Structure formats: structure tokens, C-alpha cells
Amino acid sequence: MIAAEPQMTGTPADTTPALSLQRLSRHFGATRALRDVSLDIAEGEFFTIVGPSGSGKTTLLRILAGLDRPTSGALLLRGQDVTLQPPNKRPTAMVFQSLALFDHRSVGQNVEFALKMRGVGAEARKTRALELLELVRLGADYYGRPVTQCSGGERQRVALARALASDPEILFFDEPLSALDYRLRKTLEVELRGLQRRTGRTFVYITHSLEEAMVMSDRIGIMKDGALVQVGTPSQIYDRPRDRFVARFMGEVNILEIRDGRLVELDTPLPGRADGYLVLRPEALSPTESGLPIRCTVLERFQLGSRVQLHLDTPAGLMIAEQPASCTLQAGDEATFSFDPDAAHRVSE
Amino acid sequence: MKKQLQALWLTVILVLLYVPILSVILASLANTRYMRFPHRNWSIGAYTDAFSQQETLVLHLVSLKVAALVTLLALVLATLGAMAFARYDWRGRSIYQKAVVLPIFFPQPVLGLALLLFFSALGITPSWKTAVFAHLVWILPIVTLVISIRLFGYDPAQEDAARDLGATRLQTLREVTLPHLAPGLISGGLFAFLLSWSNLPLSIFTTGADTTLPEWLFSRVATNYAPVVSAIAVIGTLASVLFGLVVLAALWMQRRAARQSSSASASISTA
Structure with missing residues (x-):
């Protein structure tokens, strides 16, 4: 089960960043999707990367999750170099933009997938899956339901439960709420923030909606053309934008x-x-x-x-x-x- | 009235489809070289002949071995090809995609002749193995199309998700990719097997000294007919019907097992 204690951010005893991005670059042919991105994300932080589409957010997140490798630069996870580590070896999990639920499986089988891959027995998997469904406010009766019969908001919760199953140290979110209607999005934003507080995990979230970023984040990083142009707390960025691009982006x-x-x-x-x-x-x-x-x-x-x-x-x-x-x-x-x-x-x- | 017309229409279609097959069965029950109906003497002598001949077995085995190998190779190559089309964007993709499908539009006898010339130019002696290659040229595009339809209809991010959740590449293939492709693989495999099993125009040119079932049937019908030809045709038809039934039964059992396990887990969760 996830530790239920809230974890203070930035305590002096805990100075090794959860993630340390060191001059990450990614080139696709002549296109430079990421340029020298350097950033430290603290343990237990809710960090949001905001930028217009095509600014390199998704590329960056895929590199953080291990689904892609940087052309140059390094990525440290709690001080350890994981730049070349495949995704299945990393203690991280991701909620995808399309959610990428396994649509030939039931809700329960989706949630249990990470545990099955780790060789956890069927009984233990099921107990854990029911706990997780409870945590994301889906009842136990969702367990046997095919994911294709779930609504948008329910699928969202299934994806979240599935990502939480292996108790990852860091969770990545790739615009998971962008396809939902406004009210549901607002509800889920608040819930996500609450979940992050309760679990004390590090969340790295991508969105193109600044509003979403402002509501949830401890810190925000603004991306433009593959580079981070400003990093700060929501109020720092709102009150003191670094340039006209950031100012315009903030509303x-x-x-x-x-x-x-x-x-x-x-x-x-x-x-x-x-x-x-x-x-x-x-x-x-x-x-x-x-x-x-x-x-x-x-x-x-x-x-x-x-x-x-x-x-x-x-x-x-x-x-x-x-x-x-x-x-x-x-x-x-x-x-x-x-x-x-x-x-x-x-x-x- | 409308219902009766509908029933009549269906009956007519079924009769038109099955009377030819039925007539082959009837022809196999005669004991004369001339197809004439009604028979003066009914006989199952053709069947005892067919079963006592070593040739019947050999013909079936050659056809079976060609069709099985074609199916296997077509499934592997078509899956890889469909992946290349559906997953990756590369230069010349759309041209290549059309070029691969082109052999379907060739009249098969022309394609067969071309392949024979090709083999002899390379100094290869035609045999059932060259026939496998020839069948593949024509069948592979079809199987590739069938499988790529399946591949285009699914979100490859599911594979990323599996990897991210701790699956190795092999586990991802087994747990996510193959289950998705399964319906395409099954229908593609059936197509490959049946198209190869019943192929005549390509086999005629490319089997060399070996003889497949359709080739033998064709030459015996053309030049040296006897009821045993019809009997072997019936046996061959029953063999492929049996093959189809086995596949269907396997699918049905798999589906039932899947339903049972999911309903079992559902009942545990509600308990």
C-alpha cells in the first residue's frame, strides 16, 4: 500500500532530487525536439510542464519514463544514472494521453498488469487491485468489467489505478485530462492533487492548459521550442513572467x-x-x-x-x-x- | 409473402452453391467413366480404390505440406510487413505498399509462367518448395492486408504502457501485441491455407515433378477421368472442411474458457 503520510517538500534532510535532468537533448533528424533541458525535481513535488503543442513536452516525458533515449545528456533518478535503463526496469509509471488501457482486458486485469509482470500471485494481485479501485473511487464491482464498457472518467481512474499498482516512486502524466469535459476535468484535478498529497509521491505532469497547471502544481516549468524558458511556483510565474511568451501563455x-x-x-x-x-x-x-x-x-x-x-x-x-x-x-x-x-x-x- | 420470397431466394442460392459439390459426390458413387445420371449401378468402389492407392495419400501430403509452409511463412512475413506499414513512417512507404499488392492483379497463369522462367534462369529445379515460394508471392499480399487492418485499429501506446508497467519486450508481445493481432492472424492464416490448398494455376507451373491435389485432379479430369477422381476430390474437400471445423472448435473452446475465467473472477468479486 502507498505510504499514507504526507511528505514535506524541500526538507533539508532530503536533498537528493527525485529526478535530475542534466542537459537533455533529443534530435529527430534535423529537428531538435529538446535542447539542453536541465532541471531538478524534488522528492514529493508536483511538477507540471506546460507549453504549446510541439514544444517538446511529450518527448521530454517519454525520455523521463524511459520510452525514448536522449541524443545527449543524462537523467538521474535519486542520484542514480538511469539514462539508458529500459522502462520496465524503472520504478516509475506513466498515465498516457490516450490512456493506452489494454482494451481486450477487464478493469481488474488492467490494474493488476504491473503486479502480474512482477510475478505476484493471483490472490495478492486481486486484493491490491480492489484496494486501488477503492483509492481512485471506483467500487469493487468494476473489477470484472471490460474497460471498453467504462465511461471517459472511469477509464481515467482505471489508468490511474493501473499506474499506481506497482507503487512507483514517480508518476508521469501526459495530458491525461485533455479529452474530458470541463466539470469532470475540474473534479479530477482536485482529486489528483489530493492523491499526490496523500501518497507523498513525486508527480510530473504535462499539460498545455495553464489553468490546470496553476491548480495542481508546486512548481511549473514553461517549455517553448524544446527548451525550458522559465521554472517557478505558479505565483512566481504569474506575477513575474520572464518574457512576453510566458506572459502571454499565462492568460x-x-x-x-x-x-x-x-x-x-x-x-x-x-x-x-x-x-x-x-x-x-x-x-x-x-x-x-x-x-x-x-x-x-x-x-x-x-x-x-x-x-x-x-x-x-x-x-x-x-x-x-x-x-x-x-x-x-x-x-x-x-x-x-x-x-x-x-x-x-x-x-x- | 415477403418472408416466403426471402426463404425461396435463400434456398435457390444454397442449391446453386451446393448442387455442383453434390454432383461430384454423386459422380464418385458411380462405377463408370462416363458421368451419367441416374447411375445404373451405385458403388463405393471408387472410395476403396482411392483409399487403397498410395497416391491419394501422397497427393494430400504434398498439398498439405505446401499449404502448411505457406501459411507459416505468410503469417510471419505478413506480420512483419504489416508492422512496417502500420507502425513506422519511412521513405517510399506508400509506393512499397502498392508494389507489394501488385502481384494480386497479375493473372495467375502469367505469374506462374513468369516464376517458372525466373526459377530456371536462376538454375533452380522446380519442386514443391518452389511452389511454396510461388504461392507466397500471390498469397502474402492478401495476408498482409488482412493483418494490417487489425494493426491500424489499435493504439500502439498500449505497448509503451506495458513496457512502462514492467513488461519485457517478450512479455509485451505475448500479453498485448499478439492478443490484439490474434483475430487477424487466424483469418489471415485461414486465407493462406485455403488459397494455397486449392491453388491450381501457380502450382501447374512451379511444382516440377511433384504434384499437388488440384493439379492431379485437373489433369485426370481433362484426360483420364474415372470415378476415383471424384472420390479423391470428395476426400480432399472433406479434409479441408475438417480442418476448418477444427479451427472453429478451437476458437470456440478458447472463447468459452475466457468467458468462464472472467465470469468466475466477477463472481468472486461480488461475493
């Missing part, structure tokens, strides 16, 4: 260029800030005159639950602002929005 954002002490698009002086770009979150713009003012026309008004999103036609082009639902501005209204340029985060590229 809707307004970006204004600073050149020679002026805001280029607004043609306004902005002394004391180096050249680069100002990152303005929609909530940083307010319809007051307390900061740097922008004259604009409201183009669209969208109701987002308790808040409204306004699309503004400004001298700098389309900008996006978010206000409480009490805001009375309607499409077509003239307005002045302003922001505090000193509080705004600046990136150099």
Missing part, C-alpha cells in the same frame, strides 16, 4: 513596448524604466484617472460570472480590462482607463 495580457524612456504605442513619457515591455494584467487597468491614463472606446463587454471583461480600442490597439460586474460601461462608450506604471512588471524580451 490574457496587455503588452506595451518601452523604448528610450517612452511608451511607444501610447506615445507617453515613462522615465526611469529600462527598454523592454510592460506586462499589464487585465485587472491592472481601471476606469479611473489615478495613474497613467489611456483614452479609449469600449468595443465589447463580456460577462464572466462575477466579473466583466472589456475589450478596449486604444491608441495602442486592442487592450483587455477586467472589472467587477458592477461596472456600468457598455459597448460603444467612451472612457478613460489608467494603470500604475510603477507596479507593472517589465520584461526585457
